[in-house]
Amino acid sequence: MATVEIPVDMELVYERPESLTEAHTHYCPGCTHGTIHRLIAEVLDELGVREKTIGVAPVGCSVLAYYYFNVDMAEAAHGRAPAMATGIKRVSPDKVVFTYQGDGDLAAIGTAEIIQAANRGELITTIFVNNAIYGMTGGQMAPTTLPGQVTTSSPTGRDIETAGWPMRMAELIGILPGAVYVTRQAVLDVPGIRRTKKAIKLAFQAQLAGLGFSMVEVISTCNTNWHMGPVEALEWAKEHMVAYYPLGDTKVADGVQALKGGK
């Protein structure tokens, strides 16, 4: 990408964070992964930790995240990002380590790894993107798919009698003593995006302060596999997903509360 000269009489108000590469993402138009990537990158820049950050990408739509983050990154096996991040962090305690995981990755195949890493209080940060569906494989039922939601593998809608209930991961992880900051946010509108960024920043700050495991669950959309337009998808998520997945903190340990500025 060519460098754009800024005319002298104009002020630069918005630019690509250094923690993002110039690569064009492969995400579908309307997808919120790009927004979440950017928020993480802005936070890494603001905290000045880009050069000591190691990220772990999942299997799922964000499998190629290592092309988009301008930090050292590894690509994990499906669900194993928290184990891989543990391996990295334990031999690199001075680095900032994060995982970026979708709902199939974190809440189905990787349930053991995320719970155990959180419970050990691993000094890593997990960004958990919940869009209630398997995106990359073409729209199958996820552990987070809502009751009655139609997917390619629940063609008549998720039947809780046979498929069980959607997993509320932020609540599940929040009760573990090793997790010091767990929150659920949504990138469905501008105020939500701003709150999500704040949460991501706090999660990384908790890691930097050596307090314990931190996780930000982000309610996201998949307009392609939901068969909706991007705007309609945002509205659907607000109406249906946020109703099942309440936004807000499920765990704020005392040390994190202090970082937040008391209360």
Place this chain on the structure above:
Amino acid sequence: MAKELLEGNAAIAEAAIRAGVEAFYGYPITPQTEVLEHLSRRLPEEGRVFLQAESEVASINMVYGAACAGARVMSSSSSPGISLMQEGISYIACSEVPAVLINIMRGGPGLGNVQPSQGDYFQAVKTAGHGDFHMIVLAPANVQEAIDYVGLAFDLAEKYRTIAMVAADGAIGQMMEPAELPPMRPVRPPEERPSWALTGAKGRESNFITSLFLGAENLEKVNLRLQAKLKEIAANEVRWKEYSTEDADLLLVAFGTVGRICQTVVREARAKGINVGLLRPVTLWPFPSARLAELAQQVRGMLVVEMNAGQMLEDVQLAVEGRCPVKFYGRLGGIVPLPDEILPELDKLAAEVAGGEEG
């Protein structure tokens, strides 16, 4: 350093410490648990990383992570646990990061039992995970070799940026015998980690490590590179031991504990006037095929002895290519074949090849 009376598993663990291992991630399973127990005490003493993971699946992925970070790292397990690790092994092989794995083999299939076995030969040398790759596999026949091969495994893994396994049967893990530990190698400081490792993109382009290569041409290129590396390993790193082969008419082929037992068989058979030698593969992969092909022209028959239903047997047959008869004797379920049962098999082979000549 002087010889001490050492238990195999503890010796393997201590050998890893002497080899400068920085981190161990593992899960208890009989008959390898003493490796984990020893390291749970010794690694923290040395200021290094020990972590008991929630499963073998997590263990191998922790190893994968630490290897990507450029640390000298290992795990250990036993047969069913290795099965659980296979996905991670494949990722490590494809990503070309160095790691060492110990397999103290037990009886299988399934939960099997905790007796010594060589039932994982196929798994170790041919089917370590999905896709086209091999691990380097070292098979010790006694505690001293187990110690020596741990250090060698780290050296080979790092030289070729691949995964190396020390595959010993449960007998070697559990037995005690005099052996000598090597001197302590210095631990590589974090600032000296390799340039490809994930150490934070400070003053350089960011690194990434992946085993995903979209596009057929792209992945074929990666595979061809891996194959070229395997060829190089096969050319340079084949190791085996021979006993009394110079004038041998018959050849025993056996590895690990059985290889050691067959040394006794050679002595006893020669006392009876049977001119037998022994070839004991040290690297199960790469396999000493060329040497076996040579010996196939010298000897009149071979007897392969294993603690399985005939797994290495297939590699011997492939190497021999019908140049001489190849017979097999094996025990299953964790039973160790003894000289008394191997000798009659050797007698049979001797009679058969002699008979063949007369006919």
